[in-house]
Amino acid sequence: MKIKNISEINKNAFDMVGRDWMLISSGDEKESNCMTASWGGFGVLWNKNVAFVFVRPVRHTYKFIESHDFFSLSFFNDASRRILNYCGSNSGRDVNKIKELSLHPVYYENKTIIYEEADLTLICKKIYTDDLEPKFFKDKDIDKNYPEKDYHRMYIGEISDILSKD
Numbered sequence: 001m002k003i004k005n006i007s008e009i010n011k012n013a014f015d016m017v018g019r020d021w022m023l024i025s026s027g028d029e030k031e032s033n034c035m036t037a038s039w040g041g042f043g044v045l046w047n048k049n050v051a052f053v054f055v056r057p058v059r060h061t062y063k064f065i066e067s068h069d070f071f072s073l074s075f076f077n078d079a080s081r082r083i084l085n086y087c088g089s090n091s092g093r094d095v096n097k098i099k100e101l102s103l104h105p106v107y108y109e110n111k112t113i114i115y116e117e118a119d120l121t122l123i124c125k126k127i128y129t130d131d132l133e134p135k136f137f138k139d140k141d142i143d144k145n146y147p148e149k150d151y152h153r154m155y156i157g158e159i160s161d162i163l164s165k166d
Helices: 013-019 060-067 078-089 097-101 140-145
Strands: 022-027 032-037 040-045 048-055 070-075 105-108 112-115 120-131 153-164
Touching: 013 040, 022 048, 022 060, 022 078, 022 112, 032 048, 032 060, 032 078, 032 097, 032 112, 048 060, 048 070, 048 120, 070 112, 070 153, 078 097, 112 120
Parallel strands: none
Antiparallel strands: 022 032, 022 070, 040 048, 048 153, 070 120, 105 112, 120 153
């Protein structure tokens, strides 16, 4: 994988996250977990290039993001859709996703886990977290996304590295 500059990413952020999905991963060489996500985005905040993602506390990946300073966002080509489908419907508490999918994890520069199979990976350093609170929903229909009242935690990460296969 080669390191890219953020200005070299020629993809639609709405498609990357909302349609194509991403794999959120965190951990180290001893233990890690990943999950499929379709909520999040990218932008500039506090003069930094950032990514923001949302993880419910009930997700197994939550404890890894909470206990590490970095997380990664991995994007795959259409041929690898099975990876995202599997990771979105199976919990790391119950199965070893890495083994089941024959993924090749790499502990990147003592920061976080990435996967050789990803076409594009963003390495993010956590700079802010906050819990979503329904009292701040201005559109009351949003609460329909939370029948179990298991509101997401938002993570904002400064994009420290961008890795690409091309």
